[in-house]
Amino acid sequence: MAPAKDLFFSTTQMNRDRVQSIVDDSLAGTDDGELFLEYARSESFSFDDGRLRAATYDTTQGFGLRAVAGEATGYAHASELSEDAIRRAADAITAVRAGHSGTMAAAPPRTNTHLYTDNSPLDSASFEAKVKLMGDVDAYARSKDSRVHQVSCALAGELQVVEIIRPGGENYTDVRPLVRLSISLVVEENGRQESGFFGGGGRRDYTDYIAPEYWQAGVDEALRQALVNLQSTPAPAGEMTVVLGPGWPGVLLHEAVGHGLEGDFNRKKTSAFSGLLGQRVAAPGVTVVDDGTMSERRGSLSIDDEGTPTARTTLIEDGILVGFMQDRMNARLMGMEPTGNGRRESHASQVMPRMTNTYMTSGEHVPEEILASVKNGIYAVHFGGGQVDITSGKFVFSCTEAYQIEDGKISAPIKGATLIGNGPEVMTRVAMIGNDMKLDDGIGTCGKNGQTVPVGVGQPTLRIDGLTVGGTAQAA
Numbered sequence: 001m002a003p004a005k006d007l008f009f010s011t012t013q014m015n016r017d018r019v020q021s022i023v024d025d026s027l028a029g030t031d032d033g034e035l036f037l038e039y040a041r042s043e044s045f046s047f048d049d050g051r052l053r054a055a056t057y058d059t060t061q062g063f064g065l066r067a068v069a070g071e072a073t074g075y076a077h078a079s080e081l082s083e084d085a086i087r088r089a090a091d092a093i094t095a096v097r098a099g100h101s102g103t104m105a106a107a108p109p110r111t112n113t114h115l116y117t118d119n120s121p122l123d124s125a126s127f128e129a130k131v132k133l134m135g136d137v138d139a140y141a142r143s144k145d146s147r148v149h150q151v152s153c154a155l156a157g158e159l160q161v162v163e164i165i166r167p168g169g170e171n172y173t174d175v176r177p178l179v180r181l182s183i184s185l186v187v188e189e190n191g192r193q194e195s196g197f198f199g200g201g202g203r204r205d206y207t208d209y210i211a212p213e214y215w216q217a218g219v220d221e222a223l224r225q226a227l228v229n230l231q232s233t234p235a236p237a238g239e240m241t242v243v244l245g246p247g248w249p250g251v252l253l254h255e256a257v258g259h260g261l262e263g264d265f266n267r268k269k270t271s272a273f274s275g276l277l278g279q280r281v282a283a284p285g286v287t288v289v290d291d292g293t294m295s296e297r298r299g300s301l302s303i304d305d306e307g308t309p310t311a312r313t314t315l316i317e318d319g320i321l322v323g324f325m326q327d328r329m330n331a332r333l334m335g336m337e338p339t340g341n342g343r344r345e346s347h348a349s350q351v352m353p354r355m356t357n358t359y360m361t362s363g364e365h366v367p368e369e370i371l372a373s374v375k376n377g378i379y380a381v382h383f384g385g386g387q388v389d390i391t392s393g394k395f396v397f398s399c400t401e402a403y404q405i406e407d408g409k410i411s412a413p414i415k416g417a418t419l420i421g422n423g424p425e426v427m428t429r430v431a432m433i434g435n436d437m438k439l440d441d442g443i444g445t446c447g448k449n450g451q452t453v454p455v456g457v458g459q460p461t462l463r464i465d466g467l468t469v470g471g472t473a474q475a476a
Helices: 004-010 016-026 083-097 127-144 212-230 250-261 263-267 328-334 367-372 423-428
Strands: 032-048 051-069 072-078 148-165 171-189 192-202 236-244 288-291 312-317 357-360 376-388 394-406 409-415 418-422 430-433 445-448 451-454 456-459 462-470
Touching: 004 032, 004 148, 016 032, 016 051, 016 083, 016 148, 032 127, 032 328, 051 083, 051 127, 072 083, 127 148, 127 171, 127 212, 171 212, 192 212, 212 394, 212 409, 236 394, 250 263, 250 288, 250 312, 250 357, 250 376, 250 394, 250 418, 250 423, 250 456, 263 328, 367 409, 418 423, 423 430
Parallel strands: 236 376, 357 456
Antiparallel strands: 032 051, 032 148, 051 072, 148 171, 171 192, 236 462, 288 312, 288 357, 376 394, 394 409, 394 418, 418 462, 430 462, 445 451
C-alpha cells in the first residue's frame, strides 16, 4: 500500500493540484470546511462451538466534502474517488454558502505526535494463525471446566487511512490501526445456564492478542464471571448505596455524563449541563477528563477527523464544570477552542463532537476502605446494555456482574440488578473516590445520531449514595 501522503493520488487518476483547486473554489466565502478522503480495509472472524462460522473481508473508499456557513452545513459524499465525483459534490454543496460571505477559519495546528504504528494489523498475522487462535480459545475454555457449555470468539481488525484537504493547500494525513478480541462463554449446571464475557483491543497489531498469555487470561476472566453468575441470587430493589468497580463501569460515566458534555448539545441547550459552565455539577473531588492522546488506546487519535490534534481536555475539575468536548464548528459558534473531538464514522458521515477516552481521575481512598464504609448495598463490577436521555440525564444500566455488600464486606453475587438514576444528580452523590483509576480493556463503541466510533472509558472505585437499584428481591 502506498504511504498515506500519496495513497489517494498515486492509486487513482486524480491530480492533487486540480483537486485542491476544486476545494478552494467550492469553499470560497464559507466559514470552514474540508475534503475528507478515506481508504479502509477490515476483516472479522466469528467462531462458535468448535467451528469457524464466518470470515469477512472488506475494502471501502470514498470522500466527503463539507462546507460550513454559520450554523448551516452542506455535505456531499461518494464512494467514487475521482475528480468528476468531487466536482459534482462541490456543485451540491454550493447552496449552503448562497448569500453568505464568511472568512475561512484558521487551519488546525500541526502535531508531531503519532500514537500508533502505520503498519496494518491485518498483515501482522496469517489467516491460519487467526483461525487457530479461536480454535485454541475454544479448546482451552473447555479444558478448564466441564461446565462450559458454549464458547464463542470473535476477532476483528481494521486499517483506516485518511487525508484531510483544506482550502489554501493545507492537508493532514493519518493511518489508524484497530483490533478487537471478544470471548463469550456459557456454563451450565443442574439445568441453569449463565454467561461470562471478556473483550480487549486497541490501536496496534494482532501480535499481543494472539499471545497465549493474553487470550488465556481472557478465557479465565470470562469463565470466572460465568461461574460467579451461576451462584447468583435475585438482586435487591430500592434506593441504596452502590459501589462501582474500577475500569469498565466507567461506561456509566460515559453515557450518563459524557454525552451531556459534548459541545453540540450545549450549544443547542439540549444538555442537562447547558448553562452550567463554571458551576458545581458534581461532588468535591470529582474530576472528569477526555483524553485522546493515550498511546494505542482504542479511543485515541493522533488527529481528529478535521485535522485537529487530540488533547487531554478537563471537563469537570473538583466538581466544577470547566469545559466541553468540541469540534471546529461548535467551538467557533460558542467562542471556544476546538479540543480534537471532531469525529465521524466514515467519509459518508458528518463530523460531530464525540468522546475519545473519557474517565474520572483517582481520589484518595483505597478500595477496601470504600467497601468497608458500606453497611448494606451492592458492588457493581461489570455492565451490559444501558440507555440515557441527554436532555434530562436520566439513565438505566444493567449489571452483568454484581454482589451484595453486607457489613462492609462483599458477599453473595446477585443477578438482574439495574441501576436507575440521573447523571448530573448522581455526580453530586459521589461520596468516596478510590485511588485505583483503571481504563477498560479496549472494547468500547459509542453510538450517536446513527454513527458509531471506538472509544475508551475508565474510573476508579466509586461509592455513590442513594442510587435506585431495580431488582426482583426487596432490599433488607
